[in-house]
Amino acid sequence: MLTNKQKTGWLGMAATWVIFIAVLIALIIATTNLSGGADREGQAATQQAIERAAVLCYATEGFYPPSLSYIEDHYGVQIDRAKYVVRYEVFASNVMPVVRVAGW
16 A cells, blocks of 8 residues: 555656646647648748739730749749649730649
């Protein structure tokens, strides 16, 4: 049978482990949330860069870019294809293309 002193020691150790595990779980959740927010910000920044380059092309050349590769080659937009999938839909040279950026 355990004495009162031994019971208190075991309870203290158990409480320490519970707190440690709770803090560890909170850190993992916070890190996951931060990385998800950064991914969404990166998607939005990529989409805005493509749209701005398309508008700049229209303003300077008189037509919207015919393809995404045209934007990359002539306007210096860089797309991290390992992170994002870009959908660039052209209807006509005088209609703003539809741009959608999604993460893998």
